[in-house]
Amino acid sequence: GQQVMQIPQYQHVQEGEDFTTYCNSSTTLSNIQWYKQRPGGHPVFLIQLVKSGEVKKQKRLTFQFGEAKKNSSLHITATQTTDVGTYFCAGQISSGSARQLTFGSGTQLTVLP
Amino acid sequence: DAGVTQSPTHLIKTRGQQVTLRCSPKSGHDTVSWYQQALGQGPQFIFQYYEEEERQRGNFPDRFSGHQFPNYSSELNVNALLLGDSALYLCASSLAHAGGHIQYFGAGTRLSVL
Numbered sequence: 001g002q003q004v005m006q007i008p009q010y011q012h013v014q015e016g017e018d019f020t021t022y023c024n025s026s027t028t029l030s031n032i033q034w035y036k037q038r039p040g041g042h043p044v045f046l047i048q049l050v051k052s053g054e055v056k057k058q059k060r061l062t063f064q065f066g067e068a069k070k071n072s073s074l075h076i077t078a079t080q081t082t083d084v085g086t087y088f089c090a091g092q093i094s095s096g097s098a099r100q101l102t103f104g105s106g107t108q109l110t111v112l113p
Numbered sequence: 114d115a116g117v118t119q120s121p122t123h124l125i126k127t128r129g130q131q132v133t134l135r136c137s138p139k140s141g142h143d144t145v146s147w148y149q150q151a152l153g154q155g156p157q158f159i160f161q162y163y164e165e166e167e168r169q170r171g172n173f174p175d176r177f178s179g180h181q182f183p184n185y186s187s188e189l190n191v192n193a194l195l196l197g198d199s200a201l202y203l204c205a206s207s208l209a210h211a212g213g214h215i216q217y218f219g220a221g222t223r224l225s226v227l
Contacts (some may be wrong), residue, residue: 001172006155033215042203042218043156088155092214099207099214100169101146103155 002027004091006104014112019076021107023089031092032065032072033101038085046074046087079111115140117206117219125225126194134189134222138206144168145187146216147179148203156203162187163209191224199226 003026013019023032031050035043047056049065049072056063062075072089086106092099118137126132138145144163148156158171162181181187185206191198201223205216 035216042220043216045215045217048215090155090216100158100161100171101214101216102158103148105153105155108153 002091002093002102004089004102004104006089006107008107009105010108010110012110012112013079015081016078019079019083019109021074021087021089021109023072023074023091023104025070025091025102027070027091027093029069029091029093032069033090033092034063034072034074035088035090035103036085037088037106041085043088076109079109081111081113084109084111117204117217119202119204119219119222121222122220123223123225125227127227128194128196130194130226131190131192132194132224134191134202134204134224135186136188136204136206136219137186138204139217142206142208142217143185144207144209144214145181145185146205146207147187147189148205149173149198150201150203150221152200159189194226196226199224 005024033048034046037043053067054065060077064073086108088106090101090103120135146161147159150156159173160170161168165181176192178190201221203221204219
């Protein structure tokens with residue numbers, strides 16, 4: 001079955017440093033989504049990437065989708081304490097009417113003040 | 114505009130018991146998906162309901178079953194509970210014909226099996 005792997009599992013950074021998490025799928029994806037889960041909270045949708053090689057930015061966050069549509073990354077510039085949480089990628093394969101999301105295991109980000 | 118609501122928030126059961134979790138989707142959404150999230154892991158897809166039918170199922174045993182009602186709300190039932198079923202159970206709603214099937218999650222039900 002489809003697998004989505006995410007690295008690193010944990011990342012500790014000093015406030016103001018940059019952060020990157022990487023996501024790799026065993027199969028070609030129709031799209032990839034990114035979610036953030038704060039400690040004790042639930043996943044919240046951040047963004048969706050659909051096109052090969054797509055790059056999207058949200059303020060300090062930059063999301064990329066690989067050319068082969070099998071990998072993706074999230075880069076945060078100049079982290080802040082509000083960035084603390086676990087970041088998940090979730091890949092989707094379109095197969096008929098089925099739209100199942102497969103989540104990676106997440107990268108837990110800790111930002112030290 | 115209410116978001117996704119789940120009940121109960123916490124639940125304690127013993128091995129062998131049965132449990133029912135409930136979910137009301139975000140207003141206007143017609144699809145409900147259920148996920149199991151173990152501590153330190155990503156959400157694992159259990160199944161998805163659309164038009165009151167199970168549309169797709171993840172790698173979970175038949176002990177896990179569900180239902181969707183005409184008002185789009187949904188239930189997740191787990192029979193013969195095992196210790197390993199202890200997890201956060203997340204419900205997510207989406208709109209079937211919207212692009213990308215973006216998931217809107219509820220706050221979850223924390224299930225502890227003793």
